């Protein structure tokens with residue numbers, strides 16, 4: 001058989017690296033980084049080049065499954081759709097649409113068809129109950145953008161190619177490739193900044209792998225970035241290092257912001273953050289006076305207690321120093337066509353969804369995942385009784401350890417996934433989806449985060465194996481079976497046409513790419529056909545300086561709101577919490593980290609990607625000594641009434657008082673051949689959860705900075721004897 005090379009791109013993380021895939025029949029024989037990709041230029045990581053192993057993993061889901069007693073039996077698609085549709089319809093009839101819910105996980109946002117059809121499926125069911133993984137990741141960012149810029153999707157992107165001063169808070173690009181910015185090989189990009197004489201400062205409680213390779217490391221006490229940012233803004237405002245007068249026609253709320261920030265001096269921030277006051281003032285002055293500077297923050301701050309206020313103040317700093325909408329600062333990309341205009345036309349973020357108790361609003365129209373267990377378990381006629389999980393692992397990824405019991409309280413749990421996971425264990429039906437090699441795609445949802453705007457369409461590399469199906473098709477069939485045969489949703493339109501095609505005996509299906517092609521034809525700078533002719537991708541015009549402020553801001557008066565009421569009000573909470581950070585604790589403060597070789601909870605079963613035998617916690621030598629803990633020994637970590645045992649590495653790269661632990665581990669009961677043999681446990685069981693642990697502004701789950709107790713499984717003396 002001949003080997004054919006196909007060009008595509010990886011959709012595991014936001015870097016979206018170009019790939020070349022050698023295919024022989026229905027087998028993937030090789031996956032390589034694509035050297036001709038205009039942005040990733042031959043970069044890809046171990047996960048991307050491992051896509052062949054993912055596609056052929058014998059543990060993959062290949063057929064629809066139905067729970068029968070304690071095990072699962074293979075059923076036909078026809079039976080699965082019929083039974084699930086009927087159950088959804090029955091629950092809707094007897095308990096109302098609110099009794100139906102959807103949880104959509106991280107991979108949905110890398111799959112444009114699934115992304116659009118999830119919203120259409122929710123609309124078809126008529127329920128407000130869409131829950132999304134962005135509320136355990138970055139809800140604060142979307143919510144602040146909505147409040148300041150009028151759309152949740154506006155996040156000016158750092159001009160990495162020209163920036164001269166970049167401060168990174170709570171991100172480890174060496175492992176993650178960053179978020180809200182598409183920058184493959186991010187560490188190299190950061191090194192280039194330093195090489196041309198610029199400064200990169202990594203603010204992190206741990207000298208993470210990025211800080212070990214590039215720039216300067218600024219340690220900080222976990223959870224306190226908001227005080228650092230407030231104090232930097234206080235310096236910029238009180239020393240008049242800003243361009244507010246020039247920017248006045250483009251912004252509003254300056255006076256109120258100035259009043260609100262005035263009390264947050266560097267001296268006060270120093271006590272809380274552990275960073276000297278003069279260092280904070282110096283950072284603020286250098287940042288404000290550098291020609292081309294930017295502040296960037298990510299999950300290490302998002303998941304802390306004040307993610308929304310921190311992101312708001314960070315935006316204000318970038319705006320008021322004149323760094324937004326200029327070269328060398330931050331630019332607002334447009335997408336292959338005007339995606340902000342499209343989001344606005346589609347009323348993205350404006351669907352008015354609320355939790356049952358009215359406490360939390362939808363962010364990008366999705367409710368906080370941290371409230372899902374309560375929406376299922378709190379009694380009431382309209383409590384959630386049926387849940388469809390799309391490419392997610394809520395049992396594992398939501399903090400609190402309460403989801404498993406909540407899932408068992410459902411009348412219907414349907415999981416659409418490529419693998420069995422900790423959530424599918426509780427399912428009544430498991431439906432097998434295609435992987436990224438088995439479907440065409442365009443990265444619509446990440447196009448607004450492109451530092452180097454680029455357009456790439458990929459055809460499917462392989463036909464779907466076994467009975468795997470694309471998500472849009474599964475959702476269309478379920479929507480049509482659960483509701484009246486016709487409703488104005490894409491699920492009904494595509495589902496209906498495809499049903500007619502099958503009835504006419506035709507095997508081909510109408511794919512939503514046809515709609516995408518139309519969008520490109522009407523609105524785009526390039527057509528989908530042109531992109532098909534250039535499979536490596538084509539560069540689009542770079543984001544233009546001066547094209548954003550006053551022009552593409554979606555507030556009513558087109559001005560950026562520097563002082564949204566809900567954010568100003570949350571400053572009280574920030575002030576009241578100051579003392580809590582300096583209280584002497586008995587335990588250690590838990591923070592997270594990502595690992596190069598895994599992705600959230602779903603890459604641990606890959607045969608070709610070697611994993612450590614257990615997750616490794618990191619702690620400082622003084623903390624280890626106090627507890628009689630040896631490096632590479634087993635420790636017991638207790639929190640939230642739960643205990644897990646993992647290996648520990650003793651290292652001075654971590655601040656004293658801090659424990660670092662990766663998430664996504666603990667697959668003993670997943671049913672996966674390899675992953676279930678790995679040790680460790682799920683860090684989320686150690687964290688308090690539920691709606692009391694949500695950041696009140698945005699509903700983002702607070703997942704960092706909780707206290708845990710750590711002890712040696714063997715004492716130092718026993719350990720030394722054992723090692724000897």
Ligand SMILES: Nc1nc2c(c(=O)[nH]1)N[C@H]1C(S)=C(S)[C@@H](COP(=O)(O)OP(=O)(O)OC[C@H]3O[C@@H](n4cnc5c(=O)[nH]c(N)nc54)[C@H](O)[C@@H]3O)O[C@H]1N2
Pocket residue numbers: 104105106107111133134136137299390391392393394397398399416417418419420421433434435436471592593599600601602663664683684703
């Ligand atoms: N303690 C702690 N918890 C965390 C985090 C943390 O840092 N610390 N990180 C959080 C973050 S940032 C995120 S984004 C969330 C993620 O939360 P989730 O999205 O709930 O969890 P994932 O582990 O990403 O699970 C993704 C699932 O999608 C499946 N999948 C992969 N590809 C496809 C596909 O193409 N189609 C379908 N249908 N399924 C697919 C995988 O098999 C897997 O089961 O976790 C959060 N949880």
Ligand SMILES: Nc1nc2c(c(=O)[nH]1)N[C@H]1C(S)=C(S)[C@@H](COP(=O)(O)OP(=O)(O)OC[C@H]3O[C@@H](n4cnc5c(=O)[nH]c(N)nc54)[C@H](O)[C@@H]3O)O[C@H]1N2
Pocket residue numbers: 013014106137169170171172173175176177178179203204205206208220221222223224225298299300301304591592593594595596597598599600704
């Ligand atoms: N290899 C790999 N890549 C991934 C993922 C993965 O699981 N594996 N997940 C993807 C996903 S879903 C996302 S959302 C992105 C996230 O990408 P990033 O946001 O870059 O996430 P991390 O790499 O976990 O880096 C977070 C950093 O925050 C630090 N930190 C913790 N607490 C604090 C704090 O209070 N203050 C400050 N300043 N720092 C703190 C941690 O020490 C860590 O170095 O990564 C994506 N890329």
Ligand code: SF4
Pocket residue numbers: 010011012013014015016017043044045046047048049177184
């Ligand atoms: S960095 Fe790795 S996982 Fe992320 S897109 Fe590139 S190849 Fe895929």
Ligand SMILES: [Mo]
Pocket residue numbers: 106137
């Ligand atoms: Mo994420």
